[in-house]
Amino acid sequence: xxxxxxxxxxxxxxxxxxxxxxxxxxxxxxxxxxxxxxxxxxxxxxxxxxxxxxxxxxxxxxxxxxxxxxxxxxxxxxxxxxxxxxxxxxxxxxxxxxxxxxxxxxxxxxxxxxxxxxxxxxxxxxxxxxxxxxxxxxxxxxxxxxxxxxxxxxxxxxxxxxxxxxxxxxxxxxxxxxxxxxxxxxxxxxxxxxxxxxxxxxxxxxxxxxxxxxxxxxxxxxxxxxxxxxxxxxxxxxxxxxxxxxxxxxxxxxxxxx
Amino acid sequence: xxxxxxxxxxxxxxxxxxxxxxxxxxxxxxxxxxxxxxxxxxxxxxxxxxxxxxxxxxxxxxxxxxxxxxxxxxxxxxxxxxxxxxxxxxxxxxxxxxxxxxxxxxxxxxxxxxxxxxxxxxxxxxxxxxxxxxxxxxxxxxxxxxxxxxxxxxxxxxxxxxxxxxxxxxxxxxxxxxxxxxxxxxxxxxxxxxxxxxxxxxxxxxxxxxxxxxxxxxxxxxxxxxxxxxxxxxxxxxxxxxxxxxxxxxxxxxxxxxxxxxxxxxxxxxxxxxxxxxxxxxxxxxx
Amino acid sequence: xxxxxxxxxxxxxxxxxxxxxxxxxxxxxxxxxxxxxxxxxxxxxxxxxxxxxxxxxxxxxxxxxxxxxxxxxxxxxxxxxxxxxxxxxxxxxxxxxxxxxxxxxxxxxxxxxxxxxxxxxxxxxxxxxxxxxxxxxxxxxxxxxxxxxxxxxxxxxxxxxxxxxxxxxxxxxxxxxxxxxxxxxxxxxxxxxxxxxxxxxxxxxxxxxxxxxxxxxxxxxxxxxxxxxxxxxxxxxxxxxxxxxxxxxxxxxxxxxxxxxxxxxxxxxxxxxxxxxxxxxxxxxxxxxxxxxxxxxxxxxxxxxxxxxxxxxxxxxx
Numbered sequence: 063x064x065x066x067x068x069x070x071x072x073x074x075x076x077x078x079x080x081x082x083x084x085x086x087x088x089x090x091x092x093x094x095x096x097x098x099x100x101x102x103x104x105x106x107x108x109x110x111x112x113x114x115x116x117x118x119x120x121x122x123x124x125x126x127x128x129x130x131x132x133x134x135x136x137x138x139x140x141x142x143x144x145x146x147x148x149x150x151x152x153x154x155x156x157x158x159x160x161x162x163x164x165x166x167x168x169x170x171x172x173x174x175x176x177x178x179x180x181x182x183x184x185x186x187x188x189x190x191x192x193x194x195x196x197x198x199x200x201x202x203x204x205x206x207x208x209x210x211x212x213x214x215x216x217x218x219x220x221x222x223x224x225x226x227x228x229x230x231x232x233x234x235x236x237x238x239x240x241x242x243x244x245x246x247x248x249x250x251x252x253x254x255x256x257x258x259x260x261x262x263x264x265x266x267x268x269x270x271x272x273x274x275x276x277x278x279x280x281x282x283x284x285x286x287x288x289x290x291x292x293x294x295x296x297x298x299x300x301x302x303x304x305x306x307x308x309x310x311x312x313x314x315x316x317x318x319x320x
Numbered sequence: 321x322x323x324x325x326x327x328x329x330x331x332x333x334x335x336x337x338x339x340x341x342x343x344x345x346x347x348x349x350x351x352x353x354x355x356x357x358x359x360x361x362x363x364x365x366x367x368x369x370x371x372x373x374x375x376x377x378x379x380x381x382x383x384x385x386x387x388x389x390x391x392x393x394x395x396x397x398x399x400x401x402x403x404x405x406x407x408x409x410x411x412x413x414x415x416x417x418x419x420x421x422x423x424x425x426x427x428x429x430x431x432x433x434x435x436x437x438x439x440x441x442x443x444x445x446x447x448x449x450x451x452x453x454x455x456x457x458x459x460x461x462x463x464x465x466x467x468x469x470x471x472x473x474x475x476x477x478x479x480x481x482x483x484x485x486x487x488x489x490x491x492x493x494x495x496x497x498x499x500x501x502x503x504x505x506x507x508x509x510x511x512x513x514x515x516x517x518x519x520x521x522x523x524x525x526x527x528x529x530x531x532x533x534x535x536x537x538x539x540x541x542x543x544x545x546x547x548x549x550x551x552x553x554x555x556x557x558x559x560x561x562x563x564x565x566x567x568x569x570x571x572x573x574x575x576x577x578x579x580x581x582x583x584x585x586x587x588x589x590x591x592x593x594x595x596x597x598x599x600x601x602x603x604x605x606x607x
Numbered sequence: 608x609x610x611x612x613x614x615x616x617x618x619x620x621x622x623x624x625x626x627x628x629x630x631x632x633x634x635x636x637x638x639x640x641x642x643x644x645x646x647x648x649x650x651x652x653x654x655x656x657x658x659x660x661x662x663x664x665x666x667x668x669x670x671x672x673x674x675x676x677x678x679x680x681x682x683x684x685x686x687x688x689x690x691x692x693x694x695x696x697x698x699x700x701x702x703x704x705x706x707x708x709x710x711x712x713x714x715x716x717x718x719x720x721x722x723x724x725x726x727x728x729x730x731x732x733x734x735x736x737x738x739x740x741x742x743x744x745x746x747x748x749x750x751x752x753x754x755x756x757x758x759x760x761x762x763x764x765x766x767x768x769x770x771x772x773x774x775x776x777x778x779x780x781x782x783x784x785x786x787x788x789x790x791x792x793x794x795x796x797x798x799x800x801x802x803x804x805x806x807x808x809x810x811x812x813x814x815x816x817x818x819x820x821x822x823x824x825x826x827x828x829x830x831x832x833x834x835x836x837x838x839x840x841x842x843x844x845x846x847x848x849x850x851x852x853x854x855x856x857x858x859x860x861x862x863x864x865x866x867x868x869x870x871x872x873x874x875x876x877x878x879x880x881x882x883x884x885x886x887x888x889x890x891x892x893x894x895x896x897x898x899x900x901x902x903x904x905x906x907x908x909x910x911x912x913x914x915x916x917x918x919x920x921x922x923x924x925x
Binding site for chain 3 (some may be wrong): 336351414419421422423426428430550583586592594598602603
């Protein structure tokens with residue numbers, strides 16, 4: 063069982079001045095599992111994800127990938143180790159086609175990135191990998207459409223396709239269903255169910271129904287602290303979780319009233 | 321270097337630094353609040369110097385000329401903001417660079433058309449002429465001391481306005497959050513106009529103060545502009561405190577280097593700036 | 608096909624056809640041939656800047672540094688009264704310029720945005736003052752180049768740089784190669800990542816690319832070609848002085864590239880010819896041509912946002 067652990071954090075903390083965005087988080091992420099991360103706004107979910115993919119450096123604590131410490135590496139080295147992430151806000155190349163979006167992601171693995179002369183269209187492997195990634199998320203029919211012109215839901219799918227095209231083993235997904243309609247969400251849920259058979263997925267999501275349905279392991283964060291990690295049922299039964307969420311809902315209500 | 325020379329250079333350096341601060345504060349203020357990089361800021365310095373020279377030859381009074389020039393500069397600032405700069409708010413740095421380069425060309429050309437290309441000097445106002453005895457056989461010009469004090473006074477007013485007044489509060493808020501300022505019911509457009517006009521006036525006032533100390537020549541705007549860039553980059557773009565520290569550093573370094581190693585003196589502030597950026601890529605007081 | 612747009616497929620051949628035949632109908636040493644040669648050389652410089660600013664997204668205000676270096680490096684490297692080989696020295700100059708670009712690039716690319724603009728400006732100013740204050744290189748006046756290089760390859764010489772017409776064709780040939788080179792580079796897989804980095808740098812980094820390395824490579828390429836243009840210019844006029852690397856030079860080149868259509872590469876030629884044409888026109892019209900130039904630039908920023916190429920593409924595409 064222990065060998066299944068692909069990504070691990072040890073006493074991970076991030077402080078901004080005096081504010082503890084994330085405090086002393088030790089988590090283990092296993093291969094072929096979907097590990098959900100939930101928590102009220104400001105709980106530190108995005109901070110955690112940003113540190114797992116290397117864009118934020120921890121104030122203290124470590125991150126291990128397959129037993130090797132990686133938190134000091136440059137962000138782009140994380141991807142090379144197979145840690146890919148999607149973004150909460152759609153983060154694609156709007157001016158080029160969907161295929162080109164995935165080709166940009168896929169190309170790195172095949173070398174020749176500093177070849178100044180060979181045409182970008184000459185490598186069939188890049189093209190195939192890109193097409194495959196599009197097919198995986200069900201965007202085959204949008205291959206040659208400019209990314210800015212597809213629907214919002216499709217852009218979210220493209221976002222995932224771009225991560226898949228990097229050929230990762232760990233997927234860090236930041237609210238892939240944000241702003242989606244019910245039907246579109248269902249598509250993503252189905253997709254994630256399929257993906258978790260082959261990848262380790264860390265999923266941050268606000269949609270509770272979706273996360274309860276998908277998670278093998280579930281971590282609840284509150285105010286930068288680790289509240290509980292366990293199966294969906296264990297988490298549901300925990301009284302502290304209810305408290306954290308009820309408190310948060312009151313806050314939300316106040317915010318809306320103001 | 322004798323102690324005497326050292327102190328003279330020290331005062332020169334501080335005085336030059338203070339003048340630089342006055343020019344750079346306008347540049348950094350406009351950038352910090354409005355996000356506009358105004359390459360024509362140096363031209364405003366030139367405008368101040370030429371105007372005060374012109375009015376001084378016409379009226380004969382430095383004080384009257386200084387006030388007149390400052391008022392004209394303020395109006396010019398409002399005009400430029402309303403006609404040109406307003407179109408740049410949603411544009412990138414590149415468009416800002418271009419438009420303000422165009423403005424430099426226009427101002428340089430107008431200077432040449434209106435005043436010709438001969439170098440001019442402005443007489444030091446009578447009351448401030450002469451020197452303060454320093455040692456037995458040397459003295460320090462009173463006007464330079466006066467200029468330094470005026471710079472300090474303006475810096476003080478600026479500090480007070482930014483940190484203590486409602487306008488200052490809006491300026492500080494506008495730096496971080498445009499929407500918030502608008503939510504307060506303030507018209508951000510008029511705030512920007514005011515800030516830009518103040519920036520222009522600060523540059524022009526520096527030109528006015530500098531006029532009796534320096535010769536008034538074509539191209540004076542650009543050389544001062546680039547020195548100011550160094551100042552604000554060292555201090556951190558948009559930070560007035562940074563501009564103050566940066567200006568004093570640059571003033572002292574360039575004054576002393578021109579005595580100690582004259583062949584390198586023009587280069588040295590750039591080398592210093594590169595060193596600063598290597599250690600702190602956003603300048604000393606970056607936000 | 609490296610020329611993807613219809614506009615470039617029409618304009619580029621048209622320009623080079625006309626340019627190829629123009630000197631044949633003119634006196635070899637006429638003012639016109641010399642003037643057009645200068646504009647062609649300048650186009651190479653502007654094109655290299657257009658690549659950096661428009662395609663890589665590096666807004667530099669210090670590109671003239673390399674233009675000046677191209678000239679000064681020749682003076683520094685070559686013996687004063689002896690004709691050296693043009694091709695060998697092109698190699699030397701480009702090699703050293705590339706090395707300098709690699710070192711300075713590693714410094715300036717640590718910064719982004721407004722700081723990048725300023726630090727590029729500062730470095731070029733620093734070198735400007737270095738040459739301006741130097742006694743060795745004639746200070747303000749610069750240095751004369753007494754001997755033009757000879758151009759033989761393996762003992763065969765078909766190009767005489769003292770002949771303005773020959774020099775014209777050398778410049779034109781260089782411009783054509785530069786254009787094709789940039790087009791090929793941008794079409795490559797390298798170019799794909801360069802474009803991606805400009806569109807969305809954060810995402811590109813998140814996909815595992817070391818965007819610093821890509822930017823640095825581009826900076827070296829653009830700077831080297833800028834230095835080559837400066838070298839040609841110094842050879843044409845037989846001198847080099849600090850004004851080559853003054854910030855006005857960088858600024859004017861930026862204006863030209865935007866006037867032509869930023870990021871279009873071929874637009875650099877349009878922009879340079881138009882700018883120089885306008886300047887020539889205004890200069891003959893009035894002494895105060897700078898006023899008109901300045902107003903024209905301001906107008907351009909406000910009205911003609913996509914440059915001449917953008918306007919033509921609107922007419923010609925589809």
